[in-house]
Amino acid sequence: MTVYGPNHIFDFAVIGGGLFGAAGARHLAEAGHEVALLAPPEPEEPATHRGPFGSHYDEARITRVLDADPLWSQLAQAAISRYEEIETASGVTFHHPNAYLGIGVEGFRETKYDEPGRFESSTGGTDFVAASMQVGAAANASAEALSDDGIRERFPFLHPGANESGFVEGPPAGHVNPRALARAQRILVEAAGATVLPRTAVTVTDAIDAVDVLTDDATRVLARRALLAAGAYSNDLLIRPLDLEVQARTLVFARLDATLRNSLASMPSIIHVPSEAPTTYLLPPVTYPDGETYVKIGVDAWHNPLRTPTEISNWFKSTDGDDDERATADRQLNALIPSLADAPKHTSTCVYTMTASGYPYVGMVSERLGVAVGGNGKGAKSSDEIGRLGAALLLGEEVDPRLAPRFA
Ligand SMILES: Cc1cc2nc3c(=O)[nH]c(=O)nc-3n(C[C@H](O)[C@H](O)[C@H](O)COP(=O)(O)OP(=O)(O)OC[C@H]3O[C@@H](n4cnc5c(N)ncnc54)[C@H](O)[C@@H]3O)c2cc1C
Incomplete structure (x- = not known):
């Protein structure tokens, strides 16, 4: 891992190393950008843990293309088409067809x-x-x-x-193993040269020339743009809360x-x-x-x-x-x-x-800060595509308007 000084500005920071965040960081890092991923690990002692938890701490989530909703089906199909390459590149098996x-x-x-x-x-x-x-x-x-x-x-x-x-x-x-999928993504994030910090973000500030992320050990991570993918805890880091x-x-x-x-x-x-x-x-x-x-x-x-x-x-x-x-x-x-x-x-x-839309929110919430949030109980199988869209968003690409964030 490269050690960066306190004034270093990353191209991108991703907050949350769960299924959406790790996927987003992978897509950004593999596209050649300098990425910092804030990914607190799964707690070893949940009962006494003081930080956030994740919805991927399990061994099985259903994966399928069939869905009563066409957009969810498309997200799944796109993600599923990359399972094999993620498994091969990371050496981690997570897909059980x-x-x-x-x-x-x-x-x-x-x-x-x-x-x-x-x-x-x-x-x-x-x-x-x-x-x-x-x-x-x-x-x-x-x-x-x-x-x-x-x-x-x-x-x-x-x-x-x-x-x-x-x-x-x-x-x-x-089914997919969500713990293994998150692990596979994080292995590839590191392999692509990104900086992975096992830290929790305490504040995220949209400053004039960078997003300023302060962590629980007082580390400051600066980035030109950032993606918030902190799952159930995301609203805790936003000034204007999402409708979640x-x-x-x-x-x-x-x-x-x-x-x-x-x-x-x-x-x-x-x-x-x-x-x-x-x-x-x-x-x-x-x-x-x-x-x-x-x-x-x-x-x-x-x-x-x-x-x-x-x-x-x-x-x-x-x-x-x-x-x-x-x-x-x-x-x-x-x-x-x-x-x-x-x-x-x-x-x-x-x-x-x-x-509130029933779809994940993938959109900018300010000039420099985007979100990839809201699995709606079925985001694991599609997470690589939702993360890819989060990465595309930070790179300035248009994302399907049905994924637009709504505010509370
Ligand atoms: C019971 C259950 C069953 C499910 N079944 C299915 C299924 O069958 N099929 C399916 O496709 N999906 C299923 N899902 C949904 C799927 O697990 C979620 O959609 C998916 O985990 C969402 O990914 P995420 O990255 O948004 O959130 P998470 O996986 O929760 O990851 C968020 C991450 O953010 C981190 N974080 C939080 N706060 C901070 C902070 N301040 N700073 C830094 N990091 C932070 C957390 O540590 C966590 O790792 C199920 C979910 C549940 C709960």
């Missing part, structure tokens, strides 16, 4: 989620099954429609409702013994949009750092906003989550995969950073 199964009720409109926006997930969309198939066809993604019987035949361990049907998208759909809502999420993990591991070996990543219960998403058996293998389920929309950085950090530190959300997730898991009803379960917590 398998399949993505969508299950819904034909013609069912989740009125609450008709359009993305106002902090609601757009996963369901207008007639989730039909809209996803339509968007998939336009994107030339490989997808096959399945009836309820077709789902049971293909995946005998699943029990969809009698009124439900769906579709299956083949590889490269499956940070939502608390509770996850349920079912631990698999050898018999369950075998019987669920062909399980795809799943999004389930029932008509009588909230949308859930499920990850197939994944082995975690504790050596155990789990199936994970989360509820996609649960209104539990967190209003301050302290509330966000305290939520990350708690592991019990919300009792009702946990009970809902558990009920939906046992209904869809009855063989997991008696599996030992535990919970964990995370947060979604929701935008």
Whole structure:
């Protein structure tokens, strides 16, 4: 790492080394610019940690091209097309191609989620099954429609409702390991000669000739332009806050013994949009750092906003989550995969950073400061493209106006 003096002005600074920030820094550094990335590491002792947390501290996030929303699908497709080159260049495997199964009720409109926006997930969309198939066809993604019987035949361990049907998208759909993806990006950021500082930004000031970033160890980083990608904590660093809502999420993990591991070996990543219960998403058996293998389920929309950085950090530190959300997730898991009803379960917590537009915000918020913020619970798979757009923004390129930031 090159050591720069206190008056050195970088071409670009990126604040936040999570999925969006690390990707943005990679694209800038690989284009030959002098970049500083502020990337606080994942805390080793979450309970006593005093700094920020990230929404990528997990081993699995669904990746898929099919989405009820065409823009989200495009972002995913662009990012997925670069997974292999990132894996090869970094030496880190993060992509686990398998399949993505969508299950819904034909013609069912989740009125609450008709359009993305106002902090609601757009996963369901207008007639989730039909809209996803339509968007998939336009994107030339490989997808096959399945009836309820077709789902049971293909995946005998699943029990969809009698009124439900769906579709299956083949590889490269499956899941990505978000921790590994962030690591891969940071390896490439360093390999491209950028300066990576394991520090937290305390203030970001848009000065006359540079953005001035002060860190928690009193280091000053100056840059001609900067990209703020601090996830759920981003508003804490902005004078004019973005229209964001940070939502608390509770996850349920079912631990698999050898018999369950075998019987669920062909399980795809799943999004389930029932008509009588909230949308859930499920990850197939994944082995975690504790050596155990789990199936994970989360509820996609649960209104539990967190209003301050302290509330966000305290939520990350708690592991019990919300009792009702946990009970809902558990009920939906046992209904869809009855063989997991008696599996030992535990919970964990995370947060979604929701935008008012339903899309990530990628735009300048002042002359020198841009943002790449708001994964809306589905930004991991598309993060390399969202980061690339953040980099393009700092380089003065136009970005799709649907990604324009909105202010609170
Ligand atoms: C339960 C759950 C399930 C999800 N499932 C999926 C899924 O199936 N598929 C999918 O595609 N996506 C999914 N997502 C969404 C995905 O994980 C997020 O969209 C993604 O992590 C957002 O990336 P980010 O870089 O914006 O934020 P983060 O990954 O949170 O990174 C932000 C980074 O900023 C850093 N930071 C914060 N404050 C500061 C500061 N002051 N100075 C410097 N750095 C700072 C943090 O340390 C962190 O590393 C899920 C999210 C959750 C919570």
